[in-house]
Amino acid sequence: MTPQALIFDVFGTCVDWRSSVAREVGAVLPRVDATAFATLWRAEYDPAMARIRDGGRGYVPLDDLHRENLHKVAGDLGVTAPDSLSHAWEKLDPWPDVVPGLLALKTRHIIAPCSNGSIALMTRLAKHAALPWDCILGADIAQDYKPKPGVYRASCAALRLPPEAVMMVAAHNDDLHAARAAGLQTAFVPRPTEHGERQTTDLVPDADWDVIAPDFLDLARQLAP
Amino acid sequence: MTPQALIFDVFGTCVDWRSSVAREVGAVLPRVDATAFATLWRAEYDPAMARIRDGGRGYVPLDDLHRENLHKVAGDLGVTAPDSLSHAWEKLDPWPDVVPGLLALKTRHIIAPCSNGSIALMTRLAKHAALPWDCILGADIAQDYKPKPGVYRASCAALRLPPEAVMMVAAHNDDLHAARAAGLQTAFVPRPTEHGERQTTDLVPDADWDVIAPDFLDLARQLAP
Structure with missing residues (x-):
């Protein structure tokens, strides 16, 4: 059919997503490995959704998960990222x-x-x-x-x-x-x-x-x- | 801003909607006044939604209200309309x-x-x-x-x-x-x-x-x- x-x-x-996010990261955080940052950011995607799928957290749009994960990855790498970098996923x-x-x-x-x-x-x-x-x-x-x-x-x-x-x-x-x-x-x-x-x-x-x-x-x- | x-x-x-619905009605129900039918069909629109707005009925998509209202108007005019005529509202x-x-x-x-x-x-x-x-x-x-x-x-x-x-x-x-x-x-x-x-x-x-x-x-x- x-x-x-x-x-x-x-x-x-x-x-x-990988090369596009790396481009946006590189423009804002010139001292980090932008491709590695993109990969680490994406790696937080599934665990963040898993809690919602399992009912441990109510539905939160991915925009908010991306922002939370951005700050987690930036913190792990010892840098500070602006909230606005989350909009990388729109580009x-x-x-x-x-x-x-x-x-x-x-x-x-x-x-x-x-x-x-x-x-x-x-x-x-x-x-x-x-x-x-x-x-x-x-x-x-x-x-x-x-x-x-x-x-x-x-x-x-x-x-x-x-x-x-x-x-x-x-x-x-x-x-x-x-x-x-x-x-x-x-x-x-x-x-x-x-x-x-x-x-x-x-x-x-x-x-x-x-x-x-x-x-x-x-x-x-x-x-x- | x-x-x-x-x-x-x-x-x-x-x-x-008026002339388009009339065209679709006229193609299926050649013996009715198609413009009058379109107007009567549309007149059922607000009352059907009012019950849902007021909480008297749970949310039902407009597609279903259009189908219900189609049969009400057809019945009032003494004709039988096919369910498929509801798709007039998509055209x-x-x-x-x-x-x-x-x-x-x-x-x-x-x-x-x-x-x-x-x-x-x-x-x-x-x-x-x-x-x-x-x-x-x-x-x-x-x-x-x-x-x-x-x-x-x-x-x-x-x-x-x-x-x-x-x-x-x-x-x-x-x-x-x-x-x-x-x-x-x-x-x-x-x-x-x-x-x-x-x-x-x-x-x-x-x-x-x-x-x-x-x-x-x-x-x-x-x-x-």
Whole structure:
């Protein structure tokens, strides 16, 4: 069945967070290793969400977690960072195929992020990166974080579509396993340099995803009638 | 203060619901007066939301209220309408200035609907009418209906903006009174034929709104630096 909507992981799948955040860090904190800082900052992402997923903390938008984690990483490195550096996550550059691929997909499908980023963060990032979303779905809609099944299901429900009419697109196998368990179709698009040249994870699909494509333009070609 | 975001009423302000719904009704129910049917259908809109605003019924998306009201109006007229006719509200045509005006405003501001329509309805309507929204705000975000102040405030909060950094744009004075009471800036754009050639309401502003503009292109010019 051709999906009526495609929903996308964003950090890593649509945008190159590592080099973009490093650029923003470097502009504000010239004395730190900016790429190492970006990697350490991102490493705090999942533990911060885990407490919320587990119910140990109420839902807090990712913007606030990013700010808290910024100060933790800066403190660990013995530097002081301004709150405003948190907005680095709104200034991430897309992989080269993303904007033309999304424009091609948008002609036949609803396209929306299903990210752990908030509506505010995804809206500003879309303006920076020219991502032509039809609407913003994901964590804010569900008031919870992926890979909890409710996040995928709430995104489908917001479109009034059953999960089987929606395809999750991600560069991360674990995101797709969770989406499939929630009843969605799945598409894997690898991003082999998300974590740098020596990346070892998510280089290949680890299951029989419904579509496997080298980039978003090829994904659009595979879904065309 | 220049608003960082502009949020818009949609039915009447951005799109000509009356003639568009009449066109869809006429295609499916050739024996009824299609314009009269559209007007009667719309007349059920506010009473249906009122029960939800007052707490007499939990939040139900407008798509469902439209379907319920469709069958009520059809029944009153002694005809049977298919559920699918409810999707007429996803096929409304924009006033001629809306798309170019929104594109001009989008270069400097976040633009989003703050409508009583659901995310699903606003997303499909945006695809039909080529409305270039940055995200979809409004009733679904707040799980309540305008003019309750929480709907305007939840839309600002989703963008992580204080109400005074957001401007509500509407063709209806009552919508702007409610937005102003919630702390937002206000812009009035009259739509003197929303209810047909003999319209008597909302022809002129009834308060000193922050901006009064004949159309969205003029609104963009007035907000330009």
